[in-house]
Amino acid sequence: MLVAALLLASCASRPEIRDPRVFDRDVAAEFFSAAFEGIYAFHIDPPDIPHLALKGMNAISELDGDFKVQLTEGRLRVTMADSILGEFKAPERNDIPRWSMLTTAAIDLARGSSKAVRNADPETLYRLIVQTAVSELDRFSRYAGAEAARRNRAQRQGYTGIGVTLRQAGQRIVLSAVFENSPASDAGVRTGDVLSEVDGQPIHGLAIVDVSQLIRGSEGETVSIGIIRDKRLKHFSIQRARVIEQTVFYRRHGNVARFLVTAFNVHTASAMRDKISQATRDIGKSIKGLIVDLRGNRGGIFKDAVAISDLLITEGDILTTKGRHPKAVNHFEAQADDVSDGLPVVVLIDKSSASASEIVAAALQDASRAVLIGGRTYGKGSVQTIVSLPNGGELYVTWTKMYTPTGYPISRFGVYPVICTNELTGGAAAVIEALEAETMAPPTHLVLRHDANYLTHTQQEALLRSCATRAIREESGDGNGDLDLKLAQNLLSRPELHTRLLAISKSARIGRSSQTSSSKPPTPSRASSLDLMGANGIFRKIQSLANEDRTWQSRPPS
Structure with missing residues (x-):
């Protein structure tokens, strides 16, 4: 008990020297406090801090399966196999500083009893604990360590480089994009060039992230790259600048x-x-x-x-x-x-x-x-x-x-x-023909989508299986593999058909709103001569379910 108390007390002072490669209790407590405070302040739902902290601490078991933390009757017990390493009085539910200290103390106890935990660097421990904790919140909240956060910031706000993106192609690294008006573009580098060296260093065998680091540097400095184009090696000297992707x-x-x-x-x-x-x-x-x-x-x-x-x-x-x-x-x-x-x-x-x-x-x-x-x-x-x-990392909290x-x-x-191209049975021509003949009715999936939260579970699952993404493939007879793009071009070449389809899309919303005062599901529109539902008849199935099952949730008052 005395050891546990000393561990908690030691978290109160800040060290003068901090080495990110060495676990430090004060640094760790500061890290966990910032993470828990961010979750508590911003998450869309009120978070259960004790639950998150306990889940996070138990993630250490991924390094050593004998490690366990239990919270029982206001006491938090830390064990390794059958041995009790420490026991603490649980803080108040929203006492974030002490929950952060407890999390740090649990790590320290585990490090003292397990070689696997002791050999783990601080970032590994941070990632295990915080990512496990935020995964309890929702599927989109997440943690990024310092390096991942740096890359994310570069994508959002820009970075110092030459203005290219890289892609692995077998053993080669290809310039998948050269940004317009970038240093690389101005120097004559092209999309599709194969990168062979950076500042005289061959890059064969290097990971893309490492090659990116070689290319980036301080603004105004020059980097030399070698590229292969048409089986010939070319060299470019390029001055780095601030680049927005x-x-x-x-x-x-x-x-x-x-x-x-x-x-x-x-x-x-x-x-x-x-x-x-x-x-x-x-x-x-x-x-x-x-x-x-x-x-x-x-x-x-x-x-x-x-x-x-x-x-x-x-x-x-x-x-x-x-x-x-x-x-x-x-x-x-x-x-x-x-x-x-x-x-x-x-x-x-x-x-x-x-x-x-x-x-x-x-x-x-x-x-x-x-x-x-x-x-x-x-x-x-x-x-x-x-x-x-x-630590330079970032926490992305759903708010x-x-x-x-x-x-x-x-x-x-x-x-x-309004048109699910994967479920078209007649291709682009069928859509144009139906629009010309004015035989296309509002598609069922749009009518149902607006009231999806009030469908039964079975109806929701059927709706989710509908309107899948079409694989871009060669379409027989027209030589154009991108049906989405072809249909878009056809519609825009005929303004009256585009206007007609806008009206059909709007009528699905109007039809829906006219029925929202009832607790019954919206009745899908009558089938048109154009089969927008596909061979699997998924929307016919939804309509059948809607007709058979009227046990919809009552709509809350607006």
């Missing part, structure tokens, strides 16, 4: 402008504005419309997603966020003019479109500003705030949930397109 790429497809948005960082919205201006100048008066390609975009800075939505929406809601912290509650509305001057828009989405991507897709769909094509999005539906930690302009939460079910 390029996230918006413009491609012209005839009279249609396509914008591939790969992520959302501090420059994404301004880059999108510039690219739209470039496209309208490039194509001129013959421009038919815009394609915003969000496929594979896993998100980023959510306020940039709001800003991109605002580029194309002149009025109305964009996003609402709700959380426990006062600053987590926000309502965003369109504030600016439409930079495209009302050009028709198609948004491409898939199962990897997440978070910030879902904000843009939902905002443009709910404003009847864009037609959505592709597959159901990921369904992240939450925003994480960043807590900086003393808000996102709600679309029409009021449904993005979480779990995501955003559904």
Whole structure:
């Protein structure tokens, strides 16, 4: 007992010298205190700090299976196999400083009794304990150590380098992207070049993260790289500069402008504005419309997603966020003019479109500003705030949930397109034919999506299995493997069909809202002559379930 008391008392003073490679009780206590304080202050739900701390401490058993921490009748007991290492009086539930000290004391006791724990570096212990603790909160809160946090900051805010991204291709490292107006681009480096050396050092066998570190350095310094192009070695001397990762790429497809948005960082919205201006100048008066390609975009800075939505929406809601912290509650509305001057828009989405991507897709769909094509999005539906930690790491804590302009939460079910290309039985031509004949009814999945939280479990599971992402493959007869893109181009070349599809998408929401006063499920629209449901008949199954099972949850008063 005396040893335990001394361990806790020793956490009160700060050491003068700190070596991150050596475990230090004071440093560890400061780290855990910052982590627990961040969780307590920001998480969307009130956290159970004793539960999180206990789960975190027991994660040490991954290093030594004999280690265990138990909380019984207000006493916390630390054991190794059958031996009691220490026993403590449990602090008050929200006494974060003492729970942090207890966590540190448990580590110290384990280190004194286990070689495996003693040999673990501090970062390993931090990661085990904190990641285990935050995994109890939700599936999106997470911990990043110092190195991972540094990379994440570089993606969000920029870094000092030459402006390239690297990709492993077998034994080679290829430049997968060369950012526009970057030092590398200005020097003549091209996408697809194979990197062979950095400052005279061959890179064969090195990991990408290590090669990236060789290329980066202080602003204004010069780095020499060797690349292989057309089987010939070329050398470039490039001056490092501050670089923001390029996230918006413009491609012209005839009279249609396509914008591939790969992520959302501090420059994404301004880059999108510039690219739209470039496209309208490039194509001129013959421009038919815009394609915003969000496929594979896993998100980023959510306020940039709001800003991109605002580029194309002149009025109305964009996003609402709700959380426990006062600053987590926000309502965003369109504030600016439409930079495209009302050009028709198609948004491409898939199962990897997440978070910030879902904000843009939902905002443009709910404003009847864009037609959505592709597959159901990921369904992240939450925003994480960043807590900086003393070791240079970061804690990403879920603090808000996102709600679309029409009021449904993005979480779990995501955003559904009006056309699920994976479930088309007749390809792009069938969609165009149905629109021309005016035989396409509002798709069932859109009607059901808006009330997904009030479906029965069986109906929800059926809905989640619907509208999967289509694999980009060669489509027989037309030579175009990207059906999403082809359909978008066809729609934009026929403005009247794009307008008709916008109306169909909107009518799904109107049909839904007219039935929300009832506790019964919304009745799906009658099937159209176009089979949007696919051979598996998944939506027919949902409709059947809705007709057979009327045990829906009552809607809370608005």
